Amino acid sequence: MKPKILFIMHMPPPVHGAAMVGQYIHDSKLINGEFDCHYINLTTAKNLQDIGKVGMRKLFDFFKLLRKIRHEVKVVKPQLVYVTPNACGGAFYKDFVVVQMLKRLGCQVVVHYHNKGVVTRQDRRLDNALYRRFFKDIKVILLSECLYDDVKKYVKRDNVFVCGNGIPSASIESFVSAPFDAAFPEDKIPHLLFLSNLLISKGVVVLLDALKILKEKGSRFACDFVGGETVEMDAAMFQAEVVKRGLEGMVVYHGRKYGKDKEAFLNAADIFVFPTFYHNECFPLVLLEAMQHRLPCVSTTEGGIPGIIDEGKTGFLVPKYNAAILANKIEFLLSDSAMRQRMGEAGREKFEKEFTLEVFEKRMAKILKICV
Incomplete structure (x- = not known):
């Protein structure tokens, strides 16, 4: 029995x-x-x-x-x-x-x-x-x-x-270019993706601060924020933070997305960024999704994240709350498409081996x- x-x-x-x-x-x-x-x-x-x-x-x-x-x-x-x-x-x-x-x-x-x-x-x-x-x-x-x-x-x-x-495991179809209502023209500007609810502790403001640093240094990028509004931050509050940092036209909030709509953003992204310092963060499934889609990941040392991301191989781990170091690591990836591809492939391999x-x-x- x-x-x-x-x-x-x-x-x-x-x-x-x-x-x-x-x-x-x-x-x-x-x-x-x-x-x-x-x-x-x-x-x-x-x-x-x-x-x-x-x-x-x-x-x-x-x-x-x-x-x-x-x-x-x-x-x-x-x-x-x-x-x-x-x-x-x-x-x-x-x-x-x-x-x-x-x-x-x-x-x-x-x-x-x-x-x-x-x-x-x-x-x-x-x-x-x-x-x-x-x-x-x-x-x-x-x-x-x-x-x-x-x-x-x-x-x-x-x-x-x-x-x-x-x-x-996502179906093969989900990795084929899907219709994507992008807010940016189809040029070669790398897309960053943040996928989580708008919570301060998930690193929303830290990432915006890092993007401001990157803009001031002349980096070219587009950043999509995907996730639900919260009591801490709704769409209007988020946009006010974007305007305060002069990031209009470079940063867009798309709201909560599910299924194929979410897959479209993962397909369109070049880099996944998740600078969380949430006290209860253990093993974010969004990082597994990003690795499955061959995205290099930049995240923090919170909880079990060091067991997901291999530093320098599948992405980068940065100290919590530190926008300057976060900007530095993103800049590395923005400036080197070959590195992005290598890290993305290594992430996909680790996903297949450990996280299916x-x-x-x-x-x-x-x-x-x-x-x-």
């Missing part, structure tokens, strides 16, 4: 990195073929804006979730329970209750982190005590070896597995077999 596994994980909606990976696991023919799989959605948020908020409705939903988990454990009697918890804050306290209940029910637990922040709270007396109980007698899956420092106070390295995320959905599924199935 196949080993029984109960997956308690985030799945869409809302759509975010951890939820998408949860959906990939849920839909995986390999994982569902190797194990007798049962699924519970850990999400209590209705949309992205609802994440992190506390209210009576969410509290009621959480108690419903606990009852559902208890019932499923008693009926299924899983040999392993897989959980995707939050690392810190109020969401951790919720997930702490879930994991402790599973332990009391006699379950073997493996937790898969898509976020970080344990190290930022471990010196608080309450959190330290909770972390010691939380991590006792469980296995941990991390997205990158770089992230072990976040939990090493509580987890021995022998109890940690590393499983980088993967994404579906098939590779992820095989790696995850292997880890689950060890944990059962």
Whole structure:
């Protein structure tokens, strides 16, 4: 008989990195073929804006979730329970209750982190005590070896597995020149692409500052910003920042794009730039998408990103918040098309080797077999 596994994980909606990976696991023919799989959605948020908020409705939903988990454990009697918890804050306290209940029910637990922040709270007396109980007698899956420092106070390295995320391989058609309503003429000006919501912590302003430096140095470029508006920055606020730096005509915000519309921007780009300093950034799937499309990537040393980008081979890693160094690395790529092509090809090779959905599924199935 196949080993029984109960997956308690985030799945869409809302759509975010951890939820998408949860959906990939849920839909995986390999994982569902190797194990007798049962699924519970850990999400209590209705949309992205609802994440992190506390209210009576969410509290009621959480108690419903606990009852559902208890019932499923008693009926299924899983040999392993897989959980995707939050690392810190109020969401951790919720997930702490879930994991402790599973332990009391006699379950073997493996937790898969898509976020970080344990190290930022471990010196608080309450959190330290909770972390010691939380991590006792469980296995941990991390997205990158770089992230072990976040939990090493509580987890021995022998109890940690590393499983980088993967994404579906784009169809051949998506790499063929697609209709692209570009705001710039079809000349040889290199296109930079930023693909994320308009959040300060994703590096929007840092990138605009770097582009101002490049313009003042005489660099020729066009930069497309693709992603959703946020409370921090909407389209009007973004345009005001563009005007303040004199970047009109060189920088254009296109809003949120999906599917073929998003693929068109990836196809049209020459360089992918993602100067994030988001405190919860672990393993940005947008970097995998860029590598899949043979784009050299310029990003930061945040989270597990150093495990994605090979410095000087598939792109560049720059210090967080540093617009001058970011501009310098972009300038290298703008001035050398051969370097862009070499890095893009190396990125595509690494994607095929490490970050396809098939590779992820095989790696995850292997880890689950060890944990059962």
